Amino acid sequence: MGFWDIVGKVAxxxxxxxxxxxxxxxxxxxxxxxxxxxxxxxxxxSSRMRDPEYAKKVEAARQKFxxxxxxxxxxxxxxxxxxxxxTLIGGLSVDQWDSRWQRLGxxxxxxxxxxxxxxxSIGLYKAELGGKTVYIGRAVEYNNGGFRKRLRDYLRSxxxxxxxxxxxxxxxxxxxxxxxxxxxxxxxxxxxxVKELEVAMIMKHGPAWNxxxxx
Numbered sequence: 001m002g003f004w005d006i007v008g009k010v011a012x013x014x015x016x017x018x019x020x021x022x023x024x025x026x027x028x029x030x031x032x033x034x035x036x037x038x039x040x041x042x043x044x045x046s047s048r049m050r051d052p053e054y055a056k057k058v059e060a061a062r063q064k065f066x067x068x069x070x071x072x073x074x075x076x077x078x079x080x081x082x083x084x085x086x087t088l089i090g091g092l093s094v095d096q097w098d099s100r101w102q103r104l105g106x107x108x109x110x111x112x113x114x115x116x117x118x119x120x121s122i123g124l125y126k127a128e129l130g131g132k133t134v135y136i137g138r139a140v141e142y143n144n145g146g147f148r149k150r151l152r153d154y155l156r157s158x159x160x161x162x163x164x165x166x167x168x169x170x171x172x173x174x175x176x177x178x179x180x181x182x183x184x185x186x187x188x189x190x191x192x193x194v195k196e197l198e199v200a201m202i203m204k205h206g207p208a209w210n211x212x213x214x215x
Contacts, residue, residue, distance in 0.1 A: 033203050040065060059085065079193045090184070090193045094200045101126060101180040108174035110151060118147035122194055123184035124201060125151060127170060127177045127209075134177075135166055135209040138198045140191045147181055166209040 040062060048054045066082045079090050086093050104110060107127065122142045127135040139150035154170040170177065182201075184194050202210045 034206060036065060079196055089196050089200055094197075094204055097182065097197060098201070098204065101182050103178065103180045105179065106175065107151070107154065107170070107177040107179040110155075110179065112148070112152070115148035115151060118181070118183070119145055120186045121146045121181075121183045122186065122190060123147070124182040124194065124198055126180045126182070126201075126205075127207075128180070129173055129177055133205045133207050135170060135207050136198065136201050136205060137166075138194050139181075140194055142185075142187055142191070146186075147183075151179065165211075169209055 040058070043049075043058045043061070046054075049058065063082075063085050066085055066087045081088050089097065104114065120142055122140050123138070125137050125139060125147065126133055127137075137150070139147045141149055145152075154167065155174060182197070184190050184197065
C-alpha cells in the first residue's frame with residue numbers, strides 16, 4: 001500500500017472515529033490521531049513539498065485530517081472550528097494553547113497562599129514526572145475554589161479527589177510532580193471549552209495516567 005493510500009485510510013478512520021460514540025473513540029482515537037499527525041508532519045516537512053502536485057495532496061490530507069479532528073473534539077460546539085486548515089478551539093490552535101502553561105512548582109510544596117489567586121480560575125493542570133507529562137486534568141468548579149480546590153484535593157489527608165487510580169498516583173508522587181496550569185476562564189461559559197481542551201491536550205501528549213483517553 002502506497003503512502004497516499006495509507007494517508008487516505010488513516011484520515012478516513014479519524015473522521016469515522018469522530019462520529020462514533022464517546023466510548024469507541026476513547027479506545028481507538030488517541031493513538032491513531034497521534035500517529036497520523038506524525039505522518040502528516042513528515043510529509044509537510046519533506047523536500048517534495050516543492051512539487052506542486054505533492055503539496056496539493058498534502059494540503060488536501062491536512063484539511064481532511066482537521067475535519068476529522070473537529071468531529072472528534074466536538075463538531076456541534078461553537079468553540080471548535082476549522083480555519084485555513086487548522087483546528088481552532090476557543091479561537092486558538094492546540095499548539096497555541098500548549099504554549100500558555102504556567103508552571104507553579106512541585107505539587108507537594110504548593111500552599112494555600114500559592115493557589116489562592118486561582119480560587120475562581122478554571123482550566124487544565126498538567127503533572128510532569130521525570131520530565132514527562134504523566135497526567136492532564138481539569139478544574140471546572142469556578143464557584144467552589146477553582147484550581148485551589150482541585151489541586152489541594154490531592155494533598156488532603158482524606159481521599160478526596162483520589163478515588164481513581166490517577167488521583168492516587170498524584171498523591172503518591174506529589175513531592176516529585178512538577179505542576180503547571182492552563183487558565184481558561186473564570187465562569188460557567190468556559191466550562192465546555194475546558195472539557196474540549198482537555199481531550200485535545202490528552203490526545204497531543206498521551207499522558208500515561210490518562211488511561212480513559214488512550215488507545
